[in-house]
Amino acid sequence: MIPIEHFEVPHLALWKSCVAEVLARALCLEHRSSAGIDTDHPLMRATDRYCRAMLDNLPLDPPPADSGDEAAVQTYLSYLHHRRAHANIAGDVRIERDVERQTQQYKFGNPLWQQMYVQYFKYYWQYPYHEGGEPRYRSWQAADAGQGDLCYGVIEWKLPARARVAIVGDIGTGTDVAAAVLVAALKFAPDAILHLGDVYFSGTRFETEHRLMGLVRDVLRGDKRRVPFFTVPGNHEYFTGAVSFLHVLDSGELVDGPAQRQAASYFCLRTADDGWQFLGLDTGYHGHYMNVAASAQQATLERLHIGKIETARAGASTHWPIDANPYFRRASLADLPTRDTTSPVDQVTVRTDEAAWHLDKLTNFRGRSILLSHHQLYSALDVCGIAQRRDASGAPDPADFNREWVNTGLWRQFGPTFGERVAAWIWGHEHNLGIFADAYRPADWPTAGDEAAHVFKTLPKGRCAGHSAIPVQEGEAPYAQKYPVPLKQADLRLDLTDGWYNRGFQILELAGAGKPARLSYFQVAGADPTPLPLFVESIS
Template identity: 45%
Template sequence: MQPIVNYENADLARLKSAAANVVSRLTDHDSRQGVPIAHPMLDGVDAYAHKALAGKAPAVPTTRDANDPEAAAYLAYLTHHKAHAVFSGNKQIEAQMQAQLDDFSFGNPAWQQMFDEYVKYFWAYPGHSGGKLDYRSWRDPEYGGGSYDYGCVSWQLPSDATIALIGDIGTGTDVAAAVLTSALSFKPDAILHVGDVYYSGTEQEFDTYFLGLLNAAFTATGHRPPVYTLPGNHEYFCGAFPYFRCLDEGRLVNHPHQQQQASYFRLTTEDEAWQILGMDTGYHGHYLKVAGDKLDEALGELHVTPRDAYDPQNPPPMVYVRSDEVDWHRHHLSQFSGRTLLFGHHQLYSGRFTVGVAPDYDGDINRPGVNTALWQAFGPYFDKVAAWFWGHEHNLCIFEDNFRPTGWPPNSSEPDNPLKTLAKGRCIGHSAIPVQERETPYAEVNPVPIIPGTQLQMVEQWYNRGFEILKLNGAGQPAHCTYYQVAGADPAPLKIYSEEIR
């Protein structure tokens, strides 16, 4: 197994997408093997990206061979900065970058192709040209016209539905294929994906590493359930236009009445005992942790003024859901008499990563490991929520039930209490992106404990990937969720843990 190096930085993710697309064409890369991983151009982009995120620039190479790792890193540097000089209209810097690029006699046409691809992906993000991100508000006359029914899928799940849950699977790799094949062996009535198509959700990546992956698995297993997918941060790096095209073309479903309209959705069972609410956290979550100040420093190495070169997003302190969408979810939570399952891409809390902010004063409810913006948006309805599943973190984390941050006020059942306790929070972003032992995914940086004995196992220092099978059992009966892993590319399902969800 090899690592798939991806970036939470939008510019660097687009650069990696551009390089991967060029490498695929140059090498006749077999898309059935997933995103291209090993090539001097990709290695060069990664070497440059690691420097850029640290606010540094690669050293001038002693060789002019574009296949040399040192030279490839510098070529990535020059290509990226030439693009931003073009964006800022700085002809002098653009000429300087081009003059240095021309010194590389081998491989330069490929880097020009990468430049062209990066420019295309950069401008695909509408914020750079004063446009708005694609989003379909239920309040917008063009979409829902103020109807809460907008975003509700008319097709209903069987009362005893079997649902496969996957996260961060859009890589097209043999491991991702094994996870899907294993999940499909349970003959699910639907698949729910909590988002992320790598590296930046381009059309080519959607067509190949998400839709292509799904179709290959459906053909191999002879089972084709409808798929419902949420946008992660990577889908929004290119404005989420390929994501919405994917929904509109109906390629994820078998019948029009199964189709998903928006980046959020509602599914119900035929007996109205359960509803599933999928939320869009990517809209305000795709510019988090971009290390923008460091990238600014790297751009400044060539005297490009960062704010002239691109339109940087000022990240919010925490990922959050749009207020109009929160109102939509709250309506369906308050009006539904059954139980609810929530799905989103970003974490509500994490034991490993910072998803919130540190408290400023005694009694402040903020915690680095807790997204209090999401908690307070949905907290008043947690007594109606049986479980919340999310991804983003490439790990399986079955957190202890009814987790409540230390120092918070006691839980209460008052209807408007935004700090009610969630029964079950589950991170399921472990379907495809490889994670090595040295990455210590289970290190407890924040006091958010997981249930003992539920960690993923390893094969040769690589953590297994996996999926979940959620079984509904009709009105008045608890649902059952079983967590599975697969060892490498072997699709045999290996049970980790099973629980009731009430």
């Protein structure tokens, strides 16, 4: 097994999407409907090395023209063709010609780089979000979407009262492992599959049609039974403005009829007896630009947009471009595209209009609710919140709820419904299974006051389930506990197969209104679709 590297800077993610797409076409993989990612191709590995250097703001010096180091040459060619595309976007013919001249001096040149350059240029303009426009989003309040109807986004079709639901996360790779996970889940004859988001690397039309729609078509569209597939977007779908994500929803390919159609990037799916409802949250809208520091994204843009490097390190390469930049400019706040200003810039939340929609469903539904999202409410390993405020003396403020590992923005939006209405929250994003201790809350959180009593209520069960496809090596230590979020049991971890953590899924069995549900965790070893039981718990 080979790692699938992914990058959180949209321009790098889109470049890798183009590299992967051209390779798939060149290797005739596009005839396979899922068109899995070829991570071992020399041009893909070269692109990974280039993107890592860009992400870390490291020098990327040109090899000598007669260099025999093919890996170094291909890495630099990946950079040159990506930069050439941005010179074209910037309209700087001189720099584009200079970069093109550099690409022709190496003996290891490959005509596929030219195709990748062309594809990137096409995608860049096809998805205007990359030039500062707004991503696509269908608000229940908008005149061109829900028109103020709170029923907009509610799935007309209903699950049986005694339904069986499969839950997968971060599955949009098109690989044999992703297919094995879905095949294993199908053995339990689920009535629906719920996906926690992410189609890699940036949710382009090719990627959504192959690694999501194609994967579903390959596995879930047999002659005997068509299992509906409902999904929320992750951060990667928003790297191209969620344009293709909404296209695949509209295609009808993920469901088995108009009544199952998912209209928006959020949804409400209920059982026929109104005993349970699943609320899919769109955390990707704000979450896609928060994974990498703004300075790092700016540095990448400046290197690509032919701009002066102001954030370079002391040891920066002398070969970094320092030309005048006709494309990338520092705009005043008034000139920036409008955003939902009520969302904190340093934590993921759902849009305020969407939060109102979900709260309407939570308030007016008499059964139990399960929240589904891409991003985490809390994490034992990742920073998903903001640091605790300090008082005048520099000590942690005991009255502040903020913690680096807790998303207090999401908690404020949905915490008032925890327990009484929300039975569990399942999220992805981290490519791991986290069966955390029930009723987790930071031990030193404030206990007095209105917020403690009415806003920061205790969530009965929070689970991370983003482990369905992206390979994770033992050395990545996904169970290292950086933050004090314990597992329910210390041994509740995915097993290792040849140094790689198994991938997996969940099966939730509903027993009807007023009765506990049974949540079973399964794992698969490599691409073997044999479901291996891991743990079973009750949700009530």
